[in-house]
Structure formats: structure tokens, C-alpha cells
Amino acid sequence: MTFMDQLRRRIGGGGGAIPPALLPTRTGTRGDGADTDVAEIPEVSVHVEDVNSRFNEAVPDGLHVAAAWGWRVIVVAIMVAGIAYVLAFLSEVTIPLLVAVLLTALLLPVTKRLHTWGVNRGLATAITVLGGLVVIAGVLFLIVSSIVSQSSTLGTNVTTGFNQLANWLQNGPLHVSATYFNPNEWVTRITDWVKTSQDTITTYAAEIGSSVGHFLAGFALALFSLFYFLHNGREIFAFLLRFFPRKSRARVDRAALNGWQSLSSYVRATILVALADGVGVLIAALIIGVPAAPALAALVFLGAFVPIVGAFVSGFVAVLVALVALGWVQALFMLGAIVLVMELESHILQPFLMGRAVKIHPLAVLLAIAIGIILGGIIGALFAVPMLAFVKTFVQHLSDELPNPETSVVSR
Template sequence: MSVPHPPRQRPTSTWIDPRHLPYPLVVAGAWSGRLVLVLAAAALLLYGLAKISFIVVPLAIALLFAVLLHPLHRFLRTKAHLPDGLSAGLSLILLIALVTGSVSLAGTQIATGVEDMRSSVSQGIDSFIAWLSTGPLHLTTTQLQDYVDRAREALQKNSSNLTSGALAASSSAVDFLAGTLIALFTTFFFLYQGEKIYRFVLHLLPEAAQDPTFQALRRGWVSLGAYARTQVIVAGVDALGISLGALVLGLPFVVPLFLLVFIASFVPIVGAFVSGAVAVLIAFVVKGPVVALVMLGVVLVVQQLESHVLQPFLMGKAVALHPLAVVLAVAVGSYLLGIVGALFAVPVLAVVNSATRYLVGDDPFPELGDGPLPPTAGQDVDHELPATVDDADARTDAHTSTGTAATDREVGGSHTVTD
């Protein structure tokens, strides 16, 4: 006689027991949920940064200025024995004088060269129109006149848009002036009281997170300083090479071209392409297609020297970023935040790379060691804090500027720091 099975009871809970699911599905679900949260947090952060970009951008520029001026500030404070405030103010004044003098010189050359360039531009346009007629396009005079009439008609129809664009440009100029003042003001306090600000923010974190955050940020600061100083050197070499080529070829506006190439070089890949195109365009309009081809050759030689010699040698392996990572960072940054994103994408990536490598156990700067946490605000000491930004810069200036730190680690296998 068979015994009847008891009726199967339905589970009272509505949750599915993970043990009843395939393990790959459980893992995929866990990863998916966390990725969604990370992407949502990143999107919210970018949205917030875009809304307050008039503050964030000057702060980011001030941070770059501070990391560039910090060696000079440290020299004036320790070697010349100047007070902190005076050394910070003098460093900032020297930066302002350098920028103002360069812009004034470029403006003077543009003002004096416009009259001389008018005839050259007119001849260049005439030769360009003649090339359109006799070149491979074989455009007739009637077609050229038709294109000119269409362009004139389009300008007349969009005159209101051009006027509104001019008003928007004047408003942007006011915003630029305000942002410049904020950046300069913030740079001064980053130099003057950067240690106190850093100490205050650090001690806002939970106690367990303070030490790893402190050590990771030290690596990020050194990486940012190495990147910024290297980019200044590379941009200077690019600008000097292209402007010397323009000077030899007899092109006008050499100083403005130098400044354009120097500033554009801070935007990797895209900046070099745009500034090189401007140099070739000036050569084509003023001197013709043959000189333009020569100028193109000069631009290509300088850019190849930068990408294959200067960048690998100066940046060093400790803060090196793969070219694909640089291209993707610039593309994503420019897509999300425009020119600002393209400008700051690579420095942010360099800082995140160094900090993350330390947190996962791959220390990019083992010569820094794990210094003690800075004292709290109640334990105020002299500005020379142990194992802080000053100490990090002093230990790694020679290594990060030439890339020998990575070479030492590869050859020696170990690195001992002696204070």
C-alpha cells in the first residue's frame, strides 16, 4: 500500500533564494547592480559639475597653477627664507607678469602686422580662386560667383544671429574675467595655506579612511606635478619648433602662433592638430601652396619628435598613460564637458591612475614610503609637515621629471629611502 506524499507547501516569502539561481546569474546580477549605482553616481557628479562649472573650472585651473608654482614657492620659502604669504604672492606675480607680457607682445605684433598682411591675404585669396578654376575642381567663373553670392545672402539672412552671437561673446568675456580672478585668488591660497586646507579636508574623513586616502593623494599630487611640468616642457618645445619654422619661412604673426601652439598643446592630440592646421593655413594664404607644404612638413616633424622622444623620456614610466587611454579620455571628456573636458581629462586620468594603483597594492612611487598622517588643526606645527606635499615633491622631483624612478625599480628590483 503506497503512502501518499504530503502536499508541497508554497514558500511564504516572496524573495527568491539565491541558491535556486545559477551562480553565473547571481554574479552577473551583483555586478550589474553595482555598475548601475556607479554609473548613476558618476552621471550625477558630472551633472553637478556642469551646473557649477563657473566655479569648478577656475578651481581646477588654480590647482594646475599651484602644482606648477609649488617648486618656486618652496624655493622662495626654504632657500630665500621668505614668509609663506610673501613667497606665494611673489610666485603668483611672476606668473601674471609672464602671461601678461606674452599676450601684450602677441597683441602688438598682430596690431602692427595687420596692414602688411592685407595685401598678402588678398593675393593669397586671388591665387586660391585661380587654383579653384585651373586646379582639379575646374570651377568656372560663373560657379565661383554663384558661390560668393550664396555666401553673401547667407550672411545677410543670419545677421541677427551674428549680432546675438556677438552679445553672447561679450557675456562670455565677462564670465572669463570673473573666472580668471577666482582662479588667481584660489591659486594664492592653495600656495599660502594649502597644507592647512589639505589637513582640514583629510580629517573630515572617517579615521579608518584617512591614512589610505592620504597616501593615495600624495601619489596623485606627485603624478599631477610631473604631468603638468612635462606638458609645459613639451608645449614649449612644440611652440618653439613650429614658430622657428614659421620665422624661417618668413610668415607673419610668429609670436601669436607660438602662444597658440603652446596653449593648444595642453589638449593632447586635438590641440596639436588644430594649432598645426592654423600654421599651415597661414602659410597657404600668405606664401602659397609650396610654402604651406613645407610648413606642414615642419609641423609633422615637431609632432613626431614630441610623441616619440619627448613624451616617453620626460613623462617616465611611473605616470605613463597608454596612447589609447589618452585618446579615449580626451574623446569622452570633450563629449561630456566640451573643451574643458578635453583639457582636464588626461590630468584627472593621471591622478586617478596613480591613486588607484596605490590602493590596489601597485605603488607607483615606492620611494615616498608611507609617511605619518599630518597633525590635526589643534596640533599646529611649522609649515614643513612630515611626509606631506613638500616632502613628496622633494623626494620625487628628479625621478618624475626624467622617468628614472621606473628605471631604478626595474633594474634594482627594490628601492630604499633614506631620510
């Protein structure tokens, strides 16, 4: 079979003539100078199977999906880790800013209400900030005065409880040596440690002084940030929106607004829940006769800002005080009162106050608190759940406004 026959078989599928369209011509010149058309033999391309296509067909669909999910999860994890590292590295700036954001979510309705009553925006902001400072100072004054007024009684009760515990350990089934409970022995040990640890004490004192300086600087930064967030919060967010593509700014704005509403609802609900916990513990402590009841109630109030575990851990301090000061019977009553308060919080207060605006699964709350403690300690646990509330609502509304899969251009 000649080459032309093979060519006809490849192109024409049989022995027929080669279509003229497949035989391009070129212009040549004969010996006498006249042009003539000379048929060119087309270049024959041999079909080669696509190796990539065969490889993709050999990989199961489940592995394709797992790989697609895997690299996306890795990218998100790297992004989250990077953000956490930056927040931790710049903690002297980020922590005051986050505190200011939470206080803004709490106090912004007060500023708006004053502004609707005809008060100038700047004056309304100043009144709100100063009023918040007065409230915080008043609460701290009540706590300190309560501790100072009952310090002598509490000290006597603690000493009595310690002696009872030491007597039980010495004469009970454990038979612990009395040397461990001799006050003179402890004084001698402490004195010797102070004499031999001057450099360590100096280092600790310098660290404490540096921490106090950082705290004051952070307090000032949080105060100024709070003022400007209350006064120009919308303008600041409008500036941040410029970093997003123009076509997605409206969607990000709406999602952020919904996230901010969820954050505000969470902060206000947490304040009310913490207040209820503190009042419940205060009433129980006063009935049982636990010393320094207002201070213990304030501790429970502050601990309740860490959901689920905060109020219970801080309430355990009240149980210890009752155990040392009054005895194990009163301590059991105090423990029962705290468990009752926690049950009321979990089953009545939180569902009623937070409602559906901030609906977060308890497991997600616990995981967020655990991650917050790992990354930032107590401060991380304090901010973990509010950030989760904002991010959850933000992402939810951001994805809700994406095109419907049935009408999306990508799905066509």
C-alpha cells in the first residue's frame, strides 16, 4: 500500500479521494515563469492519549474530593495560625483593642440613645465613657471595701480552719508529721529563701513593675479606642471596607453588620447572665453566712464572662471559703447553691436572653474556650466565644448571599 493510500485511509476513512479542502496548495513557478499550483501533502498528526486524563480517571472520586478539601483546610489552618500568631505577638495592642470592641458593643446603644435625645455626638460619647468608668470604679470600691471590712473575721476563720485541717492530718489516718504545720518552721524557711534569692526577687519585682506599666498603657489605649469606636465607629469600618474588592463591599458590609448585631446581643446577654450568677451566689452566701460574700459574688460575676466553666470555677472559690471559714456542711450547701445557679443559667437564662440571635452549640463553646486558653491564657478564653459568635454570623450571612447553586454561573 502506497503512502497516498494510507493517507486516504486515515483521512477519508476508506479508499475515496482526498477532499480538496484537505489538500492545501502552494504557488510554484515553472521553468517558463508561469505560476502553477502544487499540492502539498498535509502533515499527519498521530493521536496520543492524554496521560493526565488517564491518571485522573484512575484516581477514585472520593480521593479527589478529599484532596480538594484537604488543601483548602490546610490553607485555612495556616491563615488562622498566622492571625493567632500576629495577635499574640502584638498582644499589647490587640488586647486593648479587643477590650474596646467588646465595650463598644455594650455601650453603643447608650450613646445612640443619648444622641436621639438631642445630645451632641461627642458629648454623648464622653458621657458614656465616663459613666462606664464610674460604674467600674464603684464596683471595684465595693469589692475592696467588702474585703477590707471583713478581713479580720476572714483571717480568724481561715486560721481556725487551717488549724482544724492540720489537726486532722496529724491525728487522722494519714499521720502527717507536725513539722509541716509548725508556723515557726515555715517562717524560717521563708526567711532563708528570701536571703538566698535576692536576684530572683529583684527579677520578679522588675517584671511586676513592667507588667504594671504595660497594664496602664493598655488601659489608656483601650480607653481612647473605646471613645473613637463609639464616636466614629462607622467611619472606621467604612475605611476598612476599602481593602475589599468593590463588587463585594456591600455583601461584606451586610455580613459584618449582622455579625456585629450578634456580638452586641452576646455581650449584653453575657452581662445579664453574669449579673444573675453574681446575685444568686451573693444571696446564697449571705443566707449561709459565708464571709466576704460581696467579694465572692463579684468574683463569680467576672468569671461568668467565660461561658460554662468560668462561673463554676470562680464559684468553687466560694465553696473553699465556706469550707475553711464555716465547715464542710456549709460548704456543701454553698456547692449546691452554685450548682443550682449554674443549672438556671444553662437551661433558662442563656436560651431566653441569647435566643436565636447567638445560637452556638455548647461543644463549639468548649472547644473555642480550650483553643483560647492554649493561645492566650485567660485573656484568650475571655475573647474566644465573642469572636466565635461574630465569625459564625459573619460567615453564615456571607455565604447565604452567594448565588444559588442552581442559578450560579459556575454550575453551568
